[in-house]
Amino acid sequence: RYGYFGTDKLEAIKLLLCKVSGGLTDGQVYLTTGGEEMVSINTRDTTGIVMLQREGVEVMLLCSSETPVSSSLAERLSKRTGCELLQDVGPGQVDELMRRKGLAWKEVAYLGNDEVDVDCLNLAGLSGVPRDAPVVALNATKYVCHSPAGHGAVREFGEHILLLIKKAKSKMEQDHIRRDLF
Amino acid sequence: RYGYFGTDKLEAIKLLLCKVSGGLTDGQVYLTTGGEEMVSINTRDTTGIVMLQREGVEVMLLCSSETPVSSSLAERLSKRTGCELLQDVGPGQVDELMRRKGLAWKEVAYLGNDEVDVDCLNLAGLSGVPRDAPVVALNATKYVCHSPAGHGAVREFGEHILLLIKKAKSKMEQDHIRRDLF
Amino acid sequence: RYGYFGTDKLEAIKLLLCKVSGGLTDGQVYLTTGGEEMVSINTRDTTGIVMLQREGVEVMLLCSSETPVSSSLAERLSKRTGCELLQDVGPGQVDELMRRKGLAWKEVAYLGNDEVDVDCLNLAGLSGVPRDAPVVALNATKYVCHSPAGHGAVREFGEHILLLIKKAKSKMEQDHIRRDLF
Amino acid sequence: RYGYFGTDKLEAIKLLLCKVSGGLTDGQVYLTTGGEEMVSINTRDTTGIVMLQREGVEVMLLCSSETPVSSSLAERLSKRTGCELLQDVGPGQVDELMRRKGLAWKEVAYLGNDEVDVDCLNLAGLSGVPRDAPVVALNATKYVCHSPAGHGAVREFGEHILLLIKKAKSKMEQDHIRRDLF
Numbered sequence: 001r002y003g004y005f006g007t008d009k010l011e012a013i014k015l016l017l018c019k020v021s022g023g024l025t026d027g028q029v030y031l032t033t034g035g036e037e038m039v040s041i042n043t044r045d046t047t048g049i050v051m052l053q054r055e056g057v058e059v060m061l062l063c064s065s066e067t068p069v070s071s072s073l074a075e076r077l078s079k080r081t082g083c084e085l086l087q088d089v090g091p092g093q094v095d096e097l098m099r100r101k102g103l104a105w106k107e108v109a110y111l112g113n114d115e116v117d118v119d120c121l122n123l124a125g126l127s128g129v130p131r132d133a134p135v136v137a138l139n140a141t142k143y144v145c146h147s148p149a150g151h152g153a154v155r156e157f158g159e160h161i162l163l164l165i166k167k168a169k170s171k172m173e174q175d176h177i178r179r180d181l182f
Numbered sequence: 183r184y185g186y187f188g189t190d191k192l193e194a195i196k197l198l199l200c201k202v203s204g205g206l207t208d209g210q211v212y213l214t215t216g217g218e219e220m221v222s223i224n225t226r227d228t229t230g231i232v233m234l235q236r237e238g239v240e241v242m243l244l245c246s247s248e249t250p251v252s253s254s255l256a257e258r259l260s261k262r263t264g265c266e267l268l269q270d271v272g273p274g275q276v277d278e279l280m281r282r283k284g285l286a287w288k289e290v291a292y293l294g295n296d297e298v299d300v301d302c303l304n305l306a307g308l309s310g311v312p313r314d315a316p317v318v319a320l321n322a323t324k325y326v327c328h329s330p331a332g333h334g335a336v337r338e339f340g341e342h343i344l345l346l347i348k349k350a351k352s353k354m355e356q357d358h359i360r361r362d363l364f
Numbered sequence: 365r366y367g368y369f370g371t372d373k374l375e376a377i378k379l380l381l382c383k384v385s386g387g388l389t390d391g392q393v394y395l396t397t398g399g400e401e402m403v404s405i406n407t408r409d410t411t412g413i414v415m416l417q418r419e420g421v422e423v424m425l426l427c428s429s430e431t432p433v434s435s436s437l438a439e440r441l442s443k444r445t446g447c448e449l450l451q452d453v454g455p456g457q458v459d460e461l462m463r464r465k466g467l468a469w470k471e472v473a474y475l476g477n478d479e480v481d482v483d484c485l486n487l488a489g490l491s492g493v494p495r496d497a498p499v500v501a502l503n504a505t506k507y508v509c510h511s512p513a514g515h516g517a518v519r520e521f522g523e524h525i526l527l528l529i530k531k532a533k534s535k536m537e538q539d540h541i542r543r544d545l546f
Numbered sequence: 547r548y549g550y551f552g553t554d555k556l557e558a559i560k561l562l563l564c565k566v567s568g569g570l571t572d573g574q575v576y577l578t579t580g581g582e583e584m585v586s587i588n589t590r591d592t593t594g595i596v597m598l599q600r601e602g603v604e605v606m607l608l609c610s611s612e613t614p615v616s617s618s619l620a621e622r623l624s625k626r627t628g629c630e631l632l633q634d635v636g637p638g639q640v641d642e643l644m645r646r647k648g649l650a651w652k653e654v655a656y657l658g659n660d661e662v663d664v665d666c667l668n669l670a671g672l673s674g675v676p677r678d679a680p681v682v683a684l685n686a687t688k689y690v691c692h693s694p695a696g697h698g699a700v701r702e703f704g705e706h707i708l709l710l711i712k713k714a715k716s717k718m719e720q721d722h723i724r725r726d727l728f
Contacts, residue, residue: 027225028333031262033254034218036398043391044498047430047478066229072397080395114229134226134337151392155498209589210697213626215618216582248593296593316590316701400580407573408680411612411660436579444577515574519680 003144012168013126013161014107016052016059017086017094018154020077021069022113023130024061026150029069037070040150041077048155049081055162057109061085064116091119111157113137113149126164128157194350195308195343196289198234198241199268199276200336202251202259204295205312206243208332211251219252222332223259230337231263237344239291241265242279246298273301293339295319295331308346310339367508376532377490377525378471380416380423381450381458382518384433384441386477387494388425390514393433401434404514405441412519413445419526421473423447428480455483475521477501477513490528492521549690558714559672559707560653562598562605563632563640564700566615566623568659569676570607572696575615583616586696587623594701595627601708603655605629610662637665657703659683659695672710674703 021027024045030038049059061083063074078085086093098108106125110117113133121127121140129141130149138144143160145153203209206227212220231241243265245256260267268275280290288307292299295315303309303322311323312335320326325342327335385391388409394402413423425447427438442449450457462472470489474481477497485491485504493505494517502508507524509517567573570591576584595605607629609620624631632639644654652671656663659679667673667686675687676699684690689706691699 021225028222029225030212030220030222030394031255031258032214032218032220032396033252035254035258036396038220038394038396038402040392040394043385043393043430044478050430051479066225066232070397072399073395076395076399114226115233132334134334134341152496152498159498203589210586211589212576212584212586213619213622214578214582214584215616217618217622220584248589248596296590297597314698316698316705394576396578400578402576402578402584404574404576407567407575407612408660414612415661434579436581437577440577440581516678516680523680 012107012165013057013109014103015098015101016057016109016111016158016161017062017089017120017124018049018059018083018111019062019064019113019117020074020085021064022133022149023111024077024081024150024154025069026148027113028150037073039069039073039077041080042151042155044152045150045154046081048158049083051162052158053082055165057161057165059083062089062112063087066114066116089120090116091123094120094123109157109161111154112141126161128153128160194289194347195239195291196285197280197283198239198291198293198340198343199244199271199302199306200231200241200265200293201244201246201295201299202256202267203246204315204331205293206259206263206332206336207251208330209295210332219255221251221255221259223262224333224337226334227332227336228263230340231265233344234340235264237347239343239347243267244271244294245269248296248298271302272298273305276302276305291339291343293336294323308343310335310342376471376529377421377473378467379462379465380421380473380475380522380525381426381453381484381488382413382423382447382475383426383428383477383481384438384449385428386497386513387475388441388445388514388518389433390512391477392514401437403433403437403441405444406515406519408516409514409518410445412522413447416522416525417446419529421525421529425449426453426476427451430478430480453484454480455487458484458487473521473525475518476505490525492517492524558653558711559603559655560649561644561647562603562655562657562704562707563608563635563666563670564595564605564629564657565608565610565659565663566620566631567610568679568695569657570623570627570696570700571615572694573659574696583619585615585619585623587626588697588701590698591696591700592627594704595629597708598704599628601711603707603711607631608635608658609633612660612662635666636662637669640666640669655703655707657700658687672707674699674706 024041025039052059063069065088074085105123108124109126110120110124111128112121113130115136118140127141128143129137130145130153132148145156147153147156206223207221234241245251247270256267287305290306291308292302292306293310294303295312297318300322309323310325311319312327312331314330327338329335329338388405389403416423427433429452438449469487472488473490474484474488475492476485477494479500482504491505492507493501494509494513496512509520511517511520570587571585598605609615611634620631651669654670655672656666656670657674658667659676661682664686673687674689675683676691676695678694691702693699693702
């Protein structure tokens with residue numbers, strides 16, 4: 001079962017909160033005998049973030065201490081994608097963030113992938129989960145990606161958000177026309 | 183054929199013995215021209231280990247000299263997962279381990295992936311094998327994971343263990359209620 | 365839907381323009397805590413480039429600032445494949461390139477994978493896209509590879525080009541024979 | 547179409563010639579900004595080599611200048627698998643090798659994956675190709691592996707060789723019994 005299963009009225013999304021480990025990356029952490037760590041991202045997904053930013057949608061990256069990505073790596077991901085990085089964000093912190101930005105949950109999209117994301121997946125206006133996420137996340141989301149984490153899921157969910165923005169805009173235009181006519 | 187094929191009475195598992203190469207990792211070893219070695223693990227699986235530890239199930243990692251992971255890498259895996267590491271463990275060493283811990287085989291779960299694991303797979307109360315393991319291991323196990331080694335198999339087998347613990351507990355509660363009533 | 369969907373007359377291709385990120389590589393960029401970056405290519409694809417070069421087809425690699433591959437990596441790819449590297453090439457630059465080489469668009473094959481490639485995919489005599497490219501590229505191409513980017517797509521598209529060259533040559537030979545006979 | 551398509555009398559194999567790039571490895575070469583190169587092998591495959599060596603089958607690794615693996619990496623693969631390494635081996639060199647070892651082609655198994663391997667694939671007593679090899683190799687082999695290169699193909703082909711050795715031995719035993727009886 002892939003695609004969109006939400007029913008509620010489509011709202012223009014203003015902010016995407018995107019999990020790093022198991023969202024922007026595939027959750028794979030490489031450990032070397034020399035003591036280094038390595039993660040990988042896909043340029044399709046970074047292009048997807050650029051497409052969202054071009055349309056005025058802010059993208060923020062979320063790290064969780066349960067799936068620690070070393071701080072130097074997290075910083076490099078943040079620099080490379082031009083996205084601010086937040087650590088261990090639950091519904092409470094998102095509430096505070098939205099209050100500061102003057103946003104409501106329905107204007108927030110959330111890409112998560114595990115148990116720790118379930119509350120935000122339920123609250124967000126639009127929620128997405130990569131195809132290969134654990135069952136607990138698959139059951140809490142409105143949109144299940146065809147693509148796996150770290151290999152196109154962010155790009156696919158970004159295109160889905162842009163599609164909804166386009167639909168919401170054309171609906172608003174139709175409403176205006178109807179109001180002008182009658 | 184995936185899922186659980188065991189028939190015997192479900193016991194609460196207290197210890198998971200988990201193979202490193204071809205269980206926690208996908209068995210892939212990266213060799214660099216600079217002389218380094220690298221392996222990869224997935225944060226879904228390390229989260230699975232955390233979930234087991236939270237429910238009081240101890241997790242120990244097994245390395246085998248047949249599929250050598252360099253000692254510095256093995257140590258890093260042990261530190262990162264908070265699990266003790268055992269080298270070249272066969273049924274004899276497991277017997278000794280269980281005697282020290284006061285456990286019976288039926289309270290031990292074993293995730294293995296090759297010929298060297300077959301004896302322990304047969305003896306363990308609950309045995310699991312990643313989807314992409316060689317035939318010899320697939321034929322010796324009670325549970326075949328949908329996920330491949332190093333990419334969710336440990337998480338899936340961990341969730342299966344937690345499910346059995348839950349079932350065993352609720353069965354015990356029902357038995358108590360029945361005994362109190364009659 | 366894989367394979368060739370073009371209908372126009374087959375021309376002998378003289379030049380293949382091949383996207384690096386998401387064509388020769390799978391688009392995956394590895395980031396290490398030590399500050400390094402890494403990409404991977406497959407020897408099947410580099411053998412495919414050698415096969416084209418042997419048949420007189422020039423191969424040039426295209427990098428795009430939207431999916432930046434660090435210059436040192438780009439140089440190593442260029443050296444390892446014996447192909448010249450071009451940065452941020454759109455239809456205008458390709459026109460200029462072809463004017464210098466005395467080529468027409470119908471003698472140019474283009475392997476692309478994203479929105480930024482759509483114009484060249486439409487103009488090229490033969491266009492190809494890896495199986496796992498975003499929809500926008502899949503809809504703009506004549507040939508959809510069975511293989512994914514970085515894992516055989518360049519080899520498969522190269523073999524398809526060589527097949528068309530063979531067909532174009534044998535057709536020319538038949539035309540000569542017919543002209544000599546009648 | 548996977549599995550064995552040969553019809554000729556099964557002979558006990560004494561030597562396996564195994565291609566490195568696209569056989570023992572998946573052909574993927576990782577390039578780092580620091581100038582290093584990296585390849586990966588799977589412990590399932592190295593265990594397969596150990597199983598063959600235990601049954602007296604010698605295993606030799608083949609490198610080809612068309613798919614160059616840097617010498618330091620080739621040496622490490624040779625050391626880690628305990629196999630001798632040969633560079634750019636065609637039928638002529640194999641003839642010479644067999645003359646020195648007193649072997650016939652029917653006692654030689656060959657795991658190859660590309661055009662450069664076709665002659666040896668045709669001559670070898672038993673030939674194998676990974677599932678994801680180019681068509682030219684798939685058409686020249688007796689055994690097509692279910693597993694891809696670098697991820698179980700060597701293990702699977704090794705188990706196939708051991709199966710044929712077992713069958714050849716039991717056939718010989720039956721022939722002896724028949725001869726003693728009649």
